[in-house]
Amino acid sequence: MQTRMTPMTEILEGPEAIVAAIARLGLGQPIAFPTETVYGLGADALDNDAVERVFALKGRPTTNPLIVHVAGCEMVDELVEEWSSDAQKLADAFWPGSLTLVLNKSELVPDIVTAGGPTVAIRCPSHPMALGLIEAYGKPIVGPSANPSGWISPTTADHVARGFAGQDILILEGGACRAGIESTVVDLTGDAPIVLRPGVISTDQISRVLGVDVQIKQHQDEDIARSPGTTGAHYQPAKPTLLKKTAELGAAGPDIYVISWSGGIADDARSSSLPEDAAGYARGLYNAMHEADASDASEIWIERPPKTDDENHNKEDAPIWHAVMERLNRACHPTV
Numbered sequence: 001m002q003t004r005m006t007p008m009t010e011i012l013e014g015p016e017a018i019v020a021a022i023a024r025l026g027l028g029q030p031i032a033f034p035t036e037t038v039y040g041l042g043a044d045a046l047d048n049d050a051v052e053r054v055f056a057l058k059g060r061p062t063t064n065p066l067i068v069h070v071a072g073c074e075m076v077d078e079l080v081e082e083w084s085s086d087a088q089k090l091a092d093a094f095w096p097g098s099l100t101l102v103l104n105k106s107e108l109v110p111d112i113v114t115a116g117g118p119t120v121a122i123r124c125p126s127h128p129m130a131l132g133l134i135e136a137y138g139k140p141i142v143g144p145s146a147n148p149s150g151w152i153s154p155t156t157a158d159h160v161a162r163g164f165a166g167q168d169i170l171i172l173e174g175g176a177c178r179a180g181i182e183s184t185v186v187d188l189t190g191d192a193p194i195v196l197r198p199g200v201i202s203t204d205q206i207s208r209v210l211g212v213d214v215q216i217k218q219h220q221d222e223d224i225a226r227s228p229g230t231t232g233a234h235y236q237p238a239k240p241t242l243l244k245k246t247a248e249l250g251a252a253g254p255d256i257y258v259i260s261w262s263g264g265i266a267d268d269a270r271s272s273s274l275p276e277d278a279a280g281y282a283r284g285l286y287n288a289m290h291e292a293d294a295s296d297a298s299e300i301w302i303e304r305p306p307k308t309d310d311e312n313h314n315k316e317d318a319p320i321w322h323a324v325m326e327r328l329n330r331a332c333h334p335t336v
């Protein structure tokens, strides 16, 4: 009789998890690891074949560049042509944290990481397990969100396991992600710094550190390949998902899963209520989408976030609501 090993999705925690992850990284096998934004699918950023496996596992088009994760500024030097004073200022202010810097790449960075382009996106995550992993491995690690391409980003180890059920992948257990949405991406390679993807760190915060006005790039269709997270459908549940005004929620039938922030909705098998503050909402959003997608509802309704120019509204929340809206516009199917 012949026995056959089948690939296994395995979740491990603690120091044992780091040891196992490092062994796999050395063999060019993908692992999933927690960061404070979302869980990433990790591979040695300097190992072309390992990075290829990450693209294949995600089903991600190779025209979409990956973010390289480092444990600190010392690791960046060999990855970039020049580490500018603006890069140093931003790293001093926001690293470890949810800010990704786009810089001109060095020869060392394989083309597959940058989708053949001359620039590389780099971030130092603040999650202790991510930092511990990269430090222990001693080399930079790519980390696109650990989900099949186009689907909802994972903010727990279980979300990752659901996305890659039965696949040969080791998942490091690091709890629920604190920020809950992807990093802010700022491009420092042009004449002026520009934000390619909004996130929890706002343009105002970046402007204050650099002493210049920083804008968010208005994306054109031709940017799709360059900044995949920024244009078109993305972060999508498999079920039809619609954005609804607060007043429309009362019309939700029993077959509809409702995700709301304004209260008055029971948190049960067919609904999730999220906090009213933007940071709390961002932290819980992807989990609510995962729950909705796993439920037996036929459709998902998401309550439109509050208008940020509303007088009753906390002004400091506006940038995070903007980043949330970015994700919702891509998660939701057009209303007919």
Ligand code: AMP
Binding pocket: 065, 066, 067, 102, 114, 117, 119, 120, 121, 143, 144, 145, 182, 185, 196, 197, 226, 227, 228, 229, 230
């Ligand atoms: P993900 O890791 O799935 O959240 O997506 C990576 C994001 O990083 C993309 O959506 C891009 O916006 C950004 N990115 C990665 N590399 C580059 C680069 N070289 N130039 C511009 N943006 C990049």
Ligand code: MG
Binding pocket: 144, 145, 153, 229
């Ligand atoms: Mg992603």
